[in-house]
Amino acid sequence: METPEDDVVDGAIGDVQRMTDELLTRARRRHPGVEFSIAIDPVTTMRIEDVLKELQQELTIVLVTNLVQQARRLSRHTLFLFEGDVVEVGPTDEVFSDRPRSPRTRDYVQGAFG
Numbered sequence: 238m239e240t241p242e243d244d245v246v247d248g249a250i251g252d253v254q255r256m257t258d259e260l261l262t263r264a265r266r267r268h269p270g271v272e273f274s275i276a277i278d279p280v281t282t283m284r285i286e287d288v289l290k291e292l293q294q295e296l297t298i299v300l301v302t303n304l305v306q307q308a309r310r311l312s313r314h315t316l317f318l319f320e321g322d323v324v325e326v327g328p329t330d331e332v333f334s335d336r337p338r339s340p341r342t343r344d345y346v347q348g349a350f351g
Contacts, residue, residue: 282307286307286311293311300312305333309333312329313328314329315327315329315332317332317339317341317345319341319345324339324342325337
């Protein structure tokens, strides 16, 4: 059964996807033929994460990542999506525990896929 929280999550996911699509479209228009990637070196990654940790004190940050360790370091709450479906939502330490609620979450965290 869907709850009002589900509607909020679905709306937020749609907003993030639309913003991402818009940013990529703008970037591709300005730089045709260039493939965009956010792969950066570990030192820069850690610097960015340090800034995000500081900002978390004053702001809500939505971080989209496929890196489990990064999500563990930076988030208090996690929403796990698989093929566009919400699989699990909860406190990060619970979602990434040895006993997440969903078997798909457990399989992803343990590296069975992804």
